[in-house]
Amino acid sequence: MSKLNSKIPEGPIANKWTEHKNHMKLVAPNNRPKIDVIVVGTGLAGASAAASLGEMGYNVKAFCFQDSPRRAHSIAAQGGINAAKNYQNDGDSVYRLFYDTIKGGDYRAREANVHRLAEVSGNIIDQCVAQGVPFAREYGGLLDNRSFGGTQVQRTFYAAGQTGQQLLLGAYSALSRQIGLGRVEMYNRHEMMDIVTIEGKARGIIARNLVTGEIERHAAHAVVIASGGYGNVYFLSTNAMGSNVSAAWKIHKRGAKFANPCFVQIHPTCVPVHGVNQSKLTLMSESLRNSGRIWVPKKKEDAEAIRAGQLKPTQIVEEERDYFLERRYPAFGNLVPRDVASRAAKERCDEGFGIEANDTNEGVYLDFSSEIISKGKQAAYSQGDHNPSSEKITELGKKWLAEKYGNLFKMYEKITDENPYETPMKIYPAVHYTMGGVWVDYNLQSTIPGCFVAGEANFSDHGANRLGASALMQGLADGYFVLPYTLSNYLADEIRTGKISTDTQEFLDAENSVKESIEKIISAKGSKSVDHFHKRLGLIMWNKVGMARNEKILKEAIEEIGNLRTEFYADVYVPGAADEMNSELEKAMRVADFIELGQLMAIDALERNESCGGHFREEFQDSEGETLRDDKKYKHVAAWEYQGMDVTKAILHKEELDYEFIKIADRNYK
Amino acid sequence: MAAKTINITLKIWRQKNSKAKGELKSYALENVSTDSSFLEMLDQLNEELLTKKEEPVAFDHDCREGICGSCSLYINGRAHGPETGTTTCQLHMRKFKDGENIYIEPWRSAAFPIIKDLIVDRSAFDRIQQVGGFISVNTSGKTMDANAIPIPKSDADKAFEAAACIGCGACVATCKNGSAMLFVGAKVSQYALLPQGKVEAKQRVQNMVRQMDEEGFGNCSNTGACEIECPKGISLEHIARMNREFLSCLPPSKLHEAQNFNNS
Numbered sequence: 001m002s003k004l005n006s007k008i009p010e011g012p013i014a015n016k017w018t019e020h021k022n023h024m025k026l027v028a029p030n031n032r033p034k035i036d037v038i039v040v041g042t043g044l045a046g047a048s049a050a051a052s053l054g055e056m057g058y059n060v061k062a063f064c065f066q067d068s069p070r071r072a073h074s075i076a077a078q079g080g081i082n083a084a085k086n087y088q089n090d091g092d093s094v095y096r097l098f099y100d101t102i103k104g105g106d107y108r109a110r111e112a113n114v115h116r117l118a119e120v121s122g123n124i125i126d127q128c129v130a131q132g133v134p135f136a137r138e139y140g141g142l143l144d145n146r147s148f149g150g151t152q153v154q155r156t157f158y159a160a161g162q163t164g165q166q167l168l169l170g171a172y173s174a175l176s177r178q179i180g181l182g183r184v185e186m187y188n189r190h191e192m193m194d195i196v197t198i199e200g201k202a203r204g205i206i207a208r209n210l211v212t213g214e215i216e217r218h219a220a221h222a223v224v225i226a227s228g229g230y231g232n233v234y235f236l237s238t239n240a241m242g243s244n245v246s247a248a249w250k251i252h253k254r255g256a257k258f259a260n261p262c263f264v265q266i267h268p269t270c271v272p273v274h275g276v277n278q279s280k281l282t283l284m285s286e287s288l289r290n291s292g293r294i295w296v297p298k299k300k301e302d303a304e305a306i307r308a309g310q311l312k313p314t315q316i317v318e319e320e321r322d323y324f325l326e327r328r329y330p331a332f333g334n335l336v337p338r339d340v341a342s343r344a345a346k347e348r349c350d351e352g353f354g355i356e357a358n359d360t361n362e363g364v365y366l367d368f369s370s371e372i373i374s375k376g377k378q379a380a381y382s383q384g385d386h387n388p389s390s391e392k393i394t395e396l397g398k399k400w401l402a403e404k405y406g407n408l409f410k411m412y413e414k415i416t417d418e419n420p421y422e423t424p425m426k427i428y429p430a431v432h433y434t435m436g437g438v439w440v441d442y443n444l445q446s447t448i449p450g451c452f453v454a455g456e457a458n459f460s461d462h463g464a465n466r467l468g469a470s471a472l473m474q475g476l477a478d479g480y481f482v483l484p485y486t487l488s489n490y491l492a493d494e495i496r497t498g499k500i501s502t503d504t505q506e507f508l509d510a511e512n513s514v515k516e517s518i519e520k521i522i523s524a525k526g527s528k529s530v531d532h533f534h535k536r537l538g539l540i541m542w543n544k545v546g547m548a549r550n551e552k553i554l555k556e557a558i559e560e561i562g563n564l565r566t567e568f569y570a571d572v573y574v575p576g577a578a579d580e581m582n583s584e585l586e587k588a589m590r591v592a593d594f595i596e597l598g599q600l601m602a603i604d605a606l607e608r609n610e611s612c613g614g615h616f617r618e619e620f621q622d623s624e625g626e627t628l629r630d631d632k633k634y635k636h637v638a639a640w641e642y643q644g645m646d647v648t649k650a651i652l653h654k655e656e657l658d659y660e661f662i663k664i665a666d667r668n669y670k
Numbered sequence: 671m672a673a674k675t676i677n678i679t680l681k682i683w684r685q686k687n688s689k690a691k692g693e694l695k696s697y698a699l700e701n702v703s704t705d706s707s708f709l710e711m712l713d714q715l716n717e718e719l720l721t722k723k724e725e726p727v728a729f730d731h732d733c734r735e736g737i738c739g740s741c742s743l744y745i746n747g748r749a750h751g752p753e754t755g756t757t758t759c760q761l762h763m764r765k766f767k768d769g770e771n772i773y774i775e776p777w778r779s780a781a782f783p784i785i786k787d788l789i790v791d792r793s794a795f796d797r798i799q800q801v802g803g804f805i806s807v808n809t810s811g812k813t814m815d816a817n818a819i820p821i822p823k824s825d826a827d828k829a830f831e832a833a834a835c836i837g838c839g840a841c842v843a844t845c846k847n848g849s850a851m852l853f854v855g856a857k858v859s860q861y862a863l864l865p866q867g868k869v870e871a872k873q874r875v876q877n878m879v880r881q882m883d884e885e886g887f888g889n890c891s892n893t894g895a896c897e898i899e900c901p902k903g904i905s906l907e908h909i910a911r912m913n914r915e916f917l918s919c920l921p922p923s924k925l926h927e928a929q930n931f932n933n934s
Contacts, residue, residue, distance in 0.1 A: 048809065051809055052809045055808055055809060066732060066738070066740060067730060067740065067789075067791070067792060067793070068739075068792065068793065068795070068796050068837065069796075070739070070796075070799075070837055071732055071733075071738040071739060071740050071837075073732070073733060073738070075733065075737050075738050076733045076735055076737050076738065085816070085817075087817060125816045126813045126814065126815055126816045127807075127809060127810075127813055128816075129813075129816040129866070130805065130807045130813035130814070130866060131804070131805050131807055131866075132804075132805045132829075132860065132861050132864050132866050132867050133833075134826050134827075134829040134830035134833050134860065134864070135816075135826070136826070136830075137820075137821060137823045137826040137827075138823065139823050140820060141820025141821050141822055141823065141826075142817050142820055143816055143817055159830055159833075160830065162737065162834065164737075165737055165834070165836075166830070166833060169833060172799070173799065173803055173804035173805070174804060174809055176796065176799040176800045176803055176804055177800070177804040177806065179796075179800045180800035180801055186796070188793060188796070211785055240732040240733040240734070240738060241731055241732055241733075241734060242732050274673065274703075274705045275673060275703050275705055275706070277703060277706050277710050277713065277714055278706075278710065279707070279709065279710050279713055279734060280734045280735075282734075282735050283735075410755070411735065411736060411760070414736075414756060414760045414761075414762065415707075415760070415762070417762070417764060480809050484809075529717055529720045529721075531713070531717060573720060573723070575720065575723065575724070575725050575726070576725055580687065581687070581728060581785065581786045581789070583726070583728055584720070584726060
C-alpha cells in the first residue's frame, strides 16, 4: 500500500500557498467548457465551490438532498466567522490566527493547511461584503467584531446570531447566479448513493432522485464531496435531521481513507435533553460566552434543591456560586476552547453539582446577570445619566443583550418556556461538529484521484478540536479560494479526455450495487423502525465513545456496534417501495453507514492511547484532570483503509505531522 | 417547567403523490409530552404507524431550530401554527390542550404543487432567486477591502432584517392571493439598501418580478397576512420598497398608468 503523501509544498510557511499557486497547472478558458465537475452538497463549501467553478467556465452539476441548496446545514451556524483582519487593532495577524488554530486543535492539524486558511481568511470577508452579506456594523459604518473561545483578540465577524445563514445565503446567491446563467445544473432532492471510478479515477456518481426513487448515472472529470460532518452518528446532535455521512462513507468504501474519525467536538453550550422523544439538540452560540458566566452551586445541597424545584438559581448568592471555568482557567475564563469547557461541565455534573432535573441531572447555568448590569451602566453613561437607578440599568442592560443575542434568547425561550433575561440559561454539552473526515492532501484531494473533499467532510484543518467561528471560515476558504486552483491543476490533464460516457461497465456495476443495497434493506421487512436502531447506536456512541473514553468501554462499544449491525440488517422495517418518495428508506440507507462509521470511531479512539482535544481517554490525564498528549507516539493523522463491512478489519495508515514553524507545547489556557 | 402529557386527535392531509387524490385522515395520539416540539409529536405518530406497518406521514424538515426553512405545515388554519414568530419545528406541544383536534395540511398554493402528503414543491422560489437574487460579483476574492465602504448601521441592520427571510413560503401559503411579494420584496430590499446592490438594482427588480409572475404567484392586495404569519417577522415595508424600486424603472408614460391603477 502506498504511503500517504500530503503533497505539502516546500519553502517557508508564509510562501507555500503563493508559490504553489504560481506553479500549479491551469486550464485555459476555452478548454473549461469541455470539462464536467460534480459537486455533492451545497453548504458553505459545496455552494462556494460550485459557484466558483461554474464561474470559471466548467460544466458543473451540483447535488443536495434538501429541497433547495439554501437549506444546507451551514445555515444554522450562529456565532460568526474568524478572519485575521486586525480591524480592532488588538494584535491580530495571519500568524496569530494560524497559531491559535494549531494550538486550539491540540497540535494535531497540518501546519501548511492551517496557515493557508489563515492567509485567505481576510479575503473571505471582503468577498462576502461584496456579495451583500449584511454583517454587523458599528455606528461609524465599519464592521464589528467579537471574541470567541481560545483566542485573546476580537477577530470574529458576525450577523446577529445568524452568521451561518447570511454566509450561506451569500454563497447560495452566487450559486443561483451560475444556475441562472446555465453554468451550474442543480439537482435538488437528490442523494449521492455511490461514486464511480474508472481506471482508478473518480468519474461520476450514482444518485437517487428522492422524489421518484429513480437511480441516475452522472459522469464527470472530477467529483467534489462537500457533504458535511457525521455528528448524527450519535442520533442526538446539533446537526440537522438529514445531515449524514453517506457520501463521505461511500467514497471511503471505494478507496478514500478516513482520517481521525474519533475527533468529535462536543459543544459546551446546548439546551439540555428533555426526554425520550427528543429528536435533536439545539445549540446556544459560543458567542454567548462573551457575555454569560458559567456556574453551578458550590454546595451539593443547593444543586439538589434546584433539581427538586425547591430553590431558584436567582436565590443563590454570589458567594455560593462556583464559576468553575473562571476558577480553573483564569487567563481565558469563560472563553476557553469548547473541549475544555465541555469537560469541565461534565466533571461538575459527574460530581453531583448538575442543576437540570432530567434523567442524568446534566446541566449547568449560563448567567447573564453580571453583563446586564455592566452593559446597562455603560448605556446609561453614554446617554449622559451618571447616576442611573438599578431599574434603568437593568432595562438598558436587557436591551443591549436583546440587540446582540435577541434571536438566541427567543429560541431558548421557545424550547424551554423560560425567560433567559430573568433566569440563567440551562445548558449542557452536545455533539456539534466532527474534526475527523475523509483524508485529503494539501490540494484537498482524497486517496481516490479526481475525488476532492471540502469543508467539514474532510479532516484537514482543525486537528483534535475546532475553535469557534472557524468552520465557516474553512468551508468558504475551501470552496472559494482553494479548490478553484487545486482542482484546475488536476483537470489540466483532462482536457483531451473528452466526454465521459455513463454507458460503461463501471457505471452499470455501481448502479447494480446501489440497487442491491436498497433491495437488501427494503426486503428485510423486520419488526423495528430505522429510528429504533439509530437511537440505540446513538446511546452506545454517547456513553462509550463520547466525552470520556477508556479502553474497557471502547472495546464494549466495538462489539455492541458489530452486533447492532447484524441485527439491523435482519430486523429493520422499511415500508413502501424503492421507486417512490420514501423517507424511511432514505434514513435506513444513512443509518447503515452510520453503524459502520460508529465502529470505526471506537476503533480509532481505542488505538489513540493519549488524550488530545475532543478525544479524552480517562487513562491519560494529569492530576488536575487535564489532557495528556503523547507526542512521541501519536503526533500523526490516523487514516483508515476500508476492508469490508466488518470494520474491525480496517487498516491503519499514519501521516506524521511535522511542526516546523510552531513549537509544539502543552496546551495551556490557565 | 414540569412536562405533562396530553392526548390529541390529528387530522392530517394524506396524498400518495402529486397525481393521487388526497384526503384528511384522522389519528388518535396519546401520551404526547408537552415538552415535545410539534415535529417530535409527528415523529411519535410515525413511530406508531410503523409499528402498525402503516406508511408514515411525509413532511419536510431538517434543522429543527427555525433557520433552514424546510418545515412548513398549515396547522389549525394557520401557517406554522398558532404561535406568531415561530416555525413549525420551534412550536411546542405545550401550546395545545389535552383532547384537542389538530388539523395539519400542506401549504396551499398553485405555485407550490404537492409532492406527497405534507410536502410541497417550492422550487419556484429558487427560480426567482436565479434571475436576480444576487450581486454580480465574481468569487475571486480580489474585491476591495471589506471596510472600504462604510455603511450606516441603520441601513446594514435593515438589510439584515430583510435577509433574515428563511424562504419557507408561509407568506405565500397564508396569502389569499397566493402572492410571493413578501419573499421577493425582502430579497430586493436587502440589496437595494446596500451600496453594493444599487449597481444592478433596476435590472434585479424587473427580472425578479417578471419571474414571480411567470411562476403563477398572485398579486398583492395589501392585506398584510404575510407579515403576521412570517416566522421571521419580515416587514411589509419591504414590499413597499420593492414597489418603489419597480416603479422607478418604468418610463414616465407607464408610471402614470401604474399610478392610475393604484388609485383606482
